Amino acid sequence: MIVVDELRKHFQVHRRPPGLAAAVRSLLRRRYETVKAVDGVSFQIERGERVGFLGPNGAGKTTTLKVLSGLLHPSSGKVTVNGHVPQRREPAFLRGITLVMGQKQQLMWDLPPAETFALNRAIFDVPRARFDATLRELDELLGIGPLATKPTRQLSLGERMKCELTAALLHQPATLFLDEPTIGLDVAMQLSMREFIRAYNQRHEATVLLTSHYMDDVVALCPRVIVIDGGRIIHDGDLKALVKATHPDKLVSFRPTAPVDGDDLARLGRVVRHDAARVVVEVPEDRLREVISHLLATLSVADLGVEDPPLEDVMRKLFKHGAAAPAPDGPAAP
Amino acid sequence: MNAGATLRAMPTLLRVGFAETIAYRAEFVIWMLTTTMPLVMLGLWTSVAAEAPFQSFTQADFVAYYLAMLIVRNLTSSWVVWQINEEIRQGTLSMRLLRPIHPFAGYAATHLSAVPLRALIAVPVAVILLVSSARGVLVDSVGDAALLVASLPGAWILTFFVLVMIGTCAFWVERSMGLFDVYLGVFSVLSGYLVPLALMPRWIQVVAEHAPFRYMLSVPVEILIGRLHGAEAATQVAIQWAWAAAAVLGAHALWRAGIRRYEAFGA
Numbered sequence: 368m369i370v371v372d373e374l375r376k377h378f379q380v381h382r383r384p385p386g387l388a389a390a391v392r393s394l395l396r397r398r399y400e401t402v403k404a405v406d407g408v409s410f411q412i413e414r415g416e417r418v419g420f421l422g423p424n425g426a427g428k429t430t431t432l433k434v435l436s437g438l439l440h441p442s443s444g445k446v447t448v449n450g451h452v453p454q455r456r457e458p459a460f461l462r463g464i465t466l467v468m469g470q471k472q473q474l475m476w477d478l479p480p481a482e483t484f485a486l487n488r489a490i491f492d493v494p495r496a497r498f499d500a501t502l503r504e505l506d507e508l509l510g511i512g513p514l515a516t517k518p519t520r521q522l523s524l525g526e527r528m529k530c531e532l533t534a535a536l537l538h539q540p541a542t543l544f545l546d547e548p549t550i551g552l553d554v555a556m557q558l559s560m561r562e563f564i565r566a567y568n569q570r571h572e573a574t575v576l577l578t579s580h581y582m583d584d585v586v587a588l589c590p591r592v593i594v595i596d597g598g599r600i601i602h603d604g605d606l607k608a609l610v611k612a613t614h615p616d617k618l619v620s621f622r623p624t625a626p627v628d629g630d631d632l633a634r635l636g637r638v639v640r641h642d643a644a645r646v647v648v649e650v651p652e653d654r655l656r657e658v659i660s661h662l663l664a665t666l667s668v669a670d671l672g673v674e675d676p677p678l679e680d681v682m683r684k685l686f687k688h689g690a691a692a693p694a695p696d697g698p699a700a701p
Numbered sequence: 702m703n704a705g706a707t708l709r710a711m712p713t714l715l716r717v718g719f720a721e722t723i724a725y726r727a728e729f730v731i732w733m734l735t736t737t738m739p740l741v742m743l744g745l746w747t748s749v750a751a752e753a754p755f756q757s758f759t760q761a762d763f764v765a766y767y768l769a770m771l772i773v774r775n776l777t778s779s780w781v782v783w784q785i786n787e788e789i790r791q792g793t794l795s796m797r798l799l800r801p802i803h804p805f806a807g808y809a810a811t812h813l814s815a816v817p818l819r820a821l822i823a824v825p826v827a828v829i830l831l832v833s834s835a836r837g838v839l840v841d842s843v844g845d846a847a848l849l850v851a852s853l854p855g856a857w858i859l860t861f862f863v864l865v866m867i868g869t870c871a872f873w874v875e876r877s878m879g880l881f882d883v884y885l886g887v888f889s890v891l892s893g894y895l896v897p898l899a900l901m902p903r904w905i906q907v908v909a910e911h912a913p914f915r916y917m918l919s920v921p922v923e924i925l926i927g928r929l930h931g932a933e934a935a936t937q938v939a940i941q942w943a944w945a946a947a948a949v950l951g952a953h954a955l956w957r958a959g960i961r962r963y964e965a966f967g968a
Contacts, residue, residue: 378964414786438795458703458801466799475717476723482717489713490802492706518724668944 369435369542369574374444376405376430404430406598407444414541415572417565419579419589419606423686427598427656428578432544435576436466444570447540462491465540466582469547472527473534474519480530481515484537492540498537504570505533508563525556532560536567543567545577549584556649561587596686614681620647620669635661649676707806714807718814739774742895743767745755756900762926765835766897769922771827774894775820777811777856777917785868786877805865805952812861838927845924850935852921853940860917862948869952872959893919899928913948916941 380402383393405427412418420428433439434446436451437460446453451460472571474483488498506512509529514522522530528548536543545564561609568575579585585592585606592609594602602609618639623646632638635658636650646668650658655673662668746763777821785808788794797804815913831839839904840846867884889895890905891914898909898919909915919935924931929937 433795435966436799439799440961441964447851456798456801458706460800461801464799466795471793471796473799474720478717478720482720485713486717489710490800492709521869643905 368414368447368449369410369576370445370447370580371411371431371435372409372445374405374408374431374434374446375403375442376434376439377442378402378404383534391556403598405441405595407435407652408595408600409444409595410596410600410603411573412576414574415568416591417568417575417577417589419577419585419592420595421578421592421682422595423682426595428595429546430574432466432546432578435546436464437461438466462538463513464542464544465535465538466544467535467546467548467656469550470529472519472531474530475526476520477518479516479521480511480534483519483530483534484515487534487537493538497539500535501537501539505536506525508566509533509559524551525553528552528556528560532563539571540573542569542574543576545575545579547579548577549579549581557581557584560584564588579699582682586678594682594685601685606678607687610675610681611652613685614676615652616649616676618647618674618676619644619650619655619662619671620674621659621662621671622646623667625667627666631665636686707802710802711806711810714810715814718811719818721811721813722789722818728733737771738894739767739770742770758897758900762838763837765831765838766922766924768827768835769832769925770894770918772820772824772831773853773918773921773925775824775827776816776853777860777863777921779815779864781808781812781861782864782868782877782881784808784811786871786881789868789871789963790876792965794963798960798963805956807845808865809861813857835926840925840927842930845930845934847925848938849921849924852924852938852941855938855945856917856921859913859945861940862945862952863913863917865952866955868949869955869959872962888914888917891915892917893922913944916944 378401379399381393382398382400383389384462404425408427408431412603413560421432422428430439434441435448435453440454448460449463451463453460474480475486482501487493493501509532511529511533514530515533517525518624519530532548540629543564548564564577564679565588567573575588577584577588584601591604591605592602592606593600594609602612616636619636620640622644626643627641629638629641629648632641632646632648636648636654638647639649640647648658659671659673662671743763746755746767747760750758750760750763754760754762775947785794788797794804797807797918800807819953830925839857840849863884867877867881870880874880890901891898891909891912893915898906898915901909916937920929920934920941922939924934
């Protein structure tokens with residue numbers, strides 16, 4: 368279980384304008400500025416939950432993950448992960464968590480991943496039999512096979528990510544912090560990563576806290592999302608509720624079997640797409656029933672469907688309002 | 702991680718460290734070349750002492766001194782400052798901090814496992830030359846030989862943890878390599894690396910006696926070439942181990958303070 372109470376992490380950042388004169392001035396006198404990366408964040412995550420952590424760049428997502436995994440000392444506030452205070456980095460705490468960063472690696476660059484696996488087995492003190500069993504399980508889920516014996520530098524990004532995940536999970540942590548785990552991966556690899564994360568979560572009742580720029584990752588994996596902006600939580604709860612509260616319109620889409628007049632469509636709602644193959648109209652939810660009845664009665668349509676707007680649109684709308692806008696569900700209860 | 706678990710992990714840490722050293726072949730050749738400074742000094746001083754002894758050093762003494770220096774330097778130096786400095790600056794330290802083992806144990810394993818390979822060529826050659834050219838002056842009593850054996854790990858620990866402290870300064874200053882350059886200047890003079898301390902002005906000798914540097918190189922070298930014996934050698938080795946213990950404690954204290962400031966940039 369993860370408990371975060373009024374977490375703050377502030378950094379002192381050295382500011383210097385460009386140019387030689389500024390460089391010399393900064394030698395004599397430095398200007399520092401406090402950046403509030405995380406500014407009073409509170410939430411709780413129960414064992415086995417899969418939670419998406421969303422927010423624009425610099426919102427404080429990664430900083431929060433780093434505090435939760437014990438890399439950063441909080442400026443103030445209380446954090447416990449599985450009963451441990453992360454920044455103490457006690458062995459029992461570190462054995463229970465893992466942090467996977469899509470842009471950083473723990474695999475040793477010039478050696479095959481198998482060497483990192485062996486190193487982690489020794490460092491995490493995993494008994495040989497359990498290590499072999501876990502490696503077999505991860506191989507079955509990820510299909511590492513012969514990759515483990517090729518030097519890391521010769522692996523493709525996707526292959527490397529599989530091995531990174533294996534190295535990160537060999538000690539069977541109960542809590543997974545995943546920071547952009549699918550960044551740079553092709554669609555097929557993204558898909559198999561998602562399947563893997565879900566399978567691991569279900570097999571081990573593992574808690575997953577995930578940040579990703581790919582909204583599909585979040586939609587596919589996380590029933591609950593925490594949205595953070597400017598270091599503060601602006602939504603914590605059900606993903607569907609967030610979509611509904613932020614962007615209550617629905618997308619009505621159909622294939623026209625006869626030409627449709629644009630003006631007719633405009634009367635129904637905002638026309639998102641209008642061509643011979645597909646028509647998509649954005650309709651306020653309270654008018655949905657009326658619009659669909661009207662469509663069916665007056666137009667010749669096939670493949671009629673109703674969808675939520677893409678999460679990207681929801682996020683864009685949410686962050687345009689910024690933290691000043693009332694949060695859909697209100698801020699998370701401490 | 703408790704000491705028992707660290708010890709159990711050590712063979713694997715050393716084995717993987719060794720495999721890494723082998724993977725970086727070019728770096729390891731360069732390393733061997735950078736530790737050849739004693740040979741340069743050897744050439745210089747043997748020509749100075751060609752006609753007559755220079756103070757208390759004959760030509761043969763210089764040969765013995767610098768060959769011994771080459772051996773001790775190869776066995777005790779490391780590039781841990783560079784490693785810690787880079788890991789802090791680039792945020793790759795994060796990966797190390799996620800592992801349930803003290804980062805010092807990881808660094809120590811990496812650097813210890815590199816010693817055999819890095820010393821592979823230089824040390825056997827130097828030992829053969831030393832034994833063939835200076836057998837007369839070398840350590841000859843069992844007691845002194847035991848002190849020599851004790852002084853080598855003492856020198857390694859002292860050097861390693863002083864370097865760890867310099868590297869750890871990267872938590873506060875943007876690049877601790879600048880500090881390392883200053884350190885290297887002072888070290889080269891006060892450790893006897895460039896010139897035997899016995900040939901230095903008296904005041905430098907006094908300073909050297911109260912600083913840790915001579916215990917990193919000069920003390921093992923002096924025991925090896927028979928310039929430090931018996932009780933005096935034992936006292937020097939005891940002081941060396943006291944410095945080593947202080948360096949271990951100092952490095953831990955500095956690390957504990959520094960890690961609070963770690964910002965895990967980019968990672």
